Amino acid sequence: MSIIVPVYNVKPYLDECIHSLVAQTYTNIEVILIDDGSTDGSGAICDSWSTQDSRIITVHQTNQGVSVARNTGITMSTGKYIVFVDSDDLVSEALVEKCIRTISSTGNEIVMYKQLRTTEDGTPLYDAPSNLFPDVTGKQSIPGIEATRLILQGRLFSMPFFFLAKRELYIRYNIRFPIGRTMMEDVGTVYKIYCRARTIDLIPEVLYFYRDHSSSAINNSRNVNCIICNIDNLDEMSEFISTSVPQLQNDVCKFGIAMTFNSMKSLRKLKTAISRKQYRQLRSKLLQQSRTLFKELGLHDIDPKNLMRFVLTPFL
Template identity: 40%
Template sequence: MTMPSQPLISIIVPVYNVERYLDQCMQSLVCQTYANLEIIMVDDGSTDSSGEKCDTWAERDSRIRVIHQSNAGLAAARNTGLDAAAGVYIGFVDSDDHVLPDMFGTLMRNMENADADLSIVSYAREGLDGKTYCNALPGKKMVMTSEDAFKYVNIHGYFYVVAWDKLAKKELFDGLRYPVDAQYAEDSPVTYQLLDRAERIVYESAPLYRYRMTEGSQSHGITDKFAQSTGNMLELVRRKYPQDEPYAAYGHLESIVGTCNRIILAHKRKEWSGFERYARVRLRNLLPLVEKYGLLSRSQLLQWKLLVVSPALYSVMYRCYKRRHPEISSH
């Protein structure tokens, strides 16, 4: 009696100037306990030895395919991989990160056991000293609808809008690609669409992905793209999952305040004065709903109200706070 074959998973790995980390990433993929993999390395115009390393890995393992292209950015590299993927399921791994041996086995096992369209695990941040930190609530495993998912993606301790801790049925990506005009936060609009399209979603909080905190991890520049994306998410939730509106409003406001915080730290309030005005209007309109449902701590509520009333005082206090706590991200 022959065992049924495992479904093919396509893992898309965008590669750009990561010669220092690429071998660890690829070693973690070829050693996965789930063997039926197609690993698509998209060399996005690397100027270091990353492109040659890709070719070397393809020679070592027949499951690896390499596509070399001119530099077009992370979103374009992911799209190239999606266009080339032959798998029934799609996953992503960033080439400066790595994964634990049973990550894709766990994602697939949960997918099949739950008869789900989208499977999610958690991740741990890995610092320069090798220490790891995960802020997901431990021991969580749940099967959910899209309505449930738009609640949990907007509160802390569960899952996020990143591309690389998920496994999706390929058909969820039909007509869906990453926005190439977004330098940062290109994951979020696609992730929100996946959550909306999937009929059943399974989540396990095991931190099986390792997100490497490199020198530039916290300095993602200033962009209003994530605030725009969460604003679109809020409109989608109002239209299709109105019970989740308080959670979506909280997620949207958090992305707005996070953007304001980065503007403050970069001393660019004048250049971004229009966004600051937008932020104050949104906070004024949505804070009562979020406060009513108890989604804010008292200190967070006071901080956000201060941003509405006096952005200048808020900016002074936030810079003082960051001087005392430089390790905390700018949310």
């Protein structure tokens, strides 16, 4: 069982995170800490834990971003299963045991669990939208394609640390996080792993605690890099869905129309903060994506809300 933890300048939270990992009731684990060029002493904390616990492996690399760090962890991992943990978060001490018990009994490829967003000091944020979990009352599993559909419908977040998956899925289908995308790399990856799973087990219990603070990636959404990464993600997602899971083609078109509409709204707010040339290039690309998706979807398949988004997008 491999737990992969990208680490970058999280000194105030790192000890608490690692402690929650080594305290797992399922003990046959390896914890791979990828120090991505930290400058605040986080790397030294990783080294210290490695000397205390032989199950912890620390790797130091120059700062290349969270995608490269996670990909390094996938390559190094030796466990049958992989779970990702962000280095400023916490997990239940029973996370691995409950996931292994579930997935071992069903033989499925992925098990998903609930997460709870918290404040910096650990106070629960019960109404946070990122707490989404499949609304499948009475069911213990969901088809992988249906989980992907929920992502496209905005009913499930694309976060790589809310599930445990067989390592074989990443290796067999060469699924890696996109290098060069400084943000939204999870949106460009999670749907691929879900699509490749026949069935996903569900544990309707909070086993992961996502810490919300000012430097969290989830808070850094209103900048030009986010728009650029969303454009790249949408292009890649549309191609992947059309060739690998065409039954989700309408869903990805609706998802894309909503994404281009929201990206255009964000771009409008950034108009005075970026060059005129970049603004025009991004606006042109978003309009092109919106028109292409609308054409693929067709007027008879579009819902009123997305029709309104498509009509309004050029005027933003």
